[in-house]
Amino acid sequence: MELDEALDVVREQPRAVLATWRSDGSPQMSPVLISVGDGGRLVMSTRETAFKTKNLARDPRASLCVLPDTFFGRWVQLDCSAELVHLPDAMDLLITYYRNLSGEHPDWEEYRTAMRSEQRLAVLFTIERAGPDRAG
Numbered sequence: 001m002e003l004d005e006a007l008d009v010v011r012e013q014p015r016a017v018l019a020t021w022r023s024d025g026s027p028q029m030s031p032v033l034i035s036v037g038d039g040g041r042l043v044m045s046t047r048e049t050a051f052k053t054k055n056l057a058r059d060p061r062a063s064l065c066v067l068p069d070t071f072f073g074r075w076v077q078l079d080c081s082a083e084l085v086h087l088p089d090a091m092d093l094l095i096t097y098y099r100n101l102s103g104e105h106p107d108w109e110e111y112r113t114a115m116r117s118e119q120r121l122a123v124l125f126t127i128e129r130a131g132p133d134r135a136g
Helices: 003-012 051-058 091-102 108-117
Strands: 015-021 027-033 042-047 061-066 076-086 120-131
Touching: 003 076, 003 120, 015 051, 027 042, 027 051, 042 051, 042 091, 051 076, 051 120, 091 108, 091 120, 108 120
Parallel strands: none
Antiparallel strands: 015 027, 015 061, 042 120, 061 076, 076 120
16 A cells, blocks of 8 residues: 555544554554654654553554544554654644644643643654555
8 A cells, every 4th residue: 555545544534553562572452543744654642651652662663553433444554663752842743633633722721731741742653564455
């Protein structure tokens, strides 16, 4: 699958299941929302204390299975490398992430305060492979 086609899928349906790798090598999966950011990188918001954050800090490999709201339909698997961006550097990314998914926030200062109190960070995913390339 071409990268532009995969990004179009994400723009239309931002719900995904993220797979990261535990220290014992087994997968850890989480439902997440992702957004397309600058340069075709994907953006996700999470907490410093989340297991997915700890897993990605240790091993930046990640896979995302992007699914439609109805579960069945067009889907894509994205194999990625992840970069963790911590506050305060993450704030602009988190604001753009929110805007892409939800539009304007009624009180951006309240949003910034919530991001700090929730210990939020941004995860940037660089897509290394997108599929499926053929039906089975």
